[in-house]
Amino acid sequence: MKNTLSKLEAIQEIVQHTIDNRQDQFDNRSETWQDSKKGEDFNCKTYELQDFIDYLDSAVESLNTFLEQQ
Numbered sequence: 001m002k003n004t005l006s007k008l009e010a011i012q013e014i015v016q017h018t019i020d021n022r023q024d025q026f027d028n029r030s031e032t033w034q035d036s037k038k039g040e041d042f043n044c045k046t047y048e049l050q051d052f053i054d055y056l057d058s059a060v061e062s063l064n065t066f067l068e069q070q
Contacts, residue, residue, distance in 0.1 A: 001067055008060050015053045022046040 026034060026043055033039045 001063065005060065005063050005067065008056060008063065012053060012056050012060065015049060015056065019046060019049050019053065022049070 022042070023046060026039070026046065029039065034043070
């Protein structure tokens with residue numbers, strides 16, 4: 001189980017790194033692009049990744065709690 005926890009934490013780091021990179025890419029684009037359909041779609045997908053990392057955080061927290069009770 002601890003191996004599973006380590007893998008989940010590694011995935012969290014990768015996803016967070018991806019979110020940070022996407023946010024930088026978005027911020028470095030023109031305001032016109034940001035307000036365009038492509039910009040909105042890009043930003044929406046970044047938010048979806050954030051939702052995914054929130055689920056990962058919850059899973060890691062639950063697994064930590066489970067392991068502490070063992």
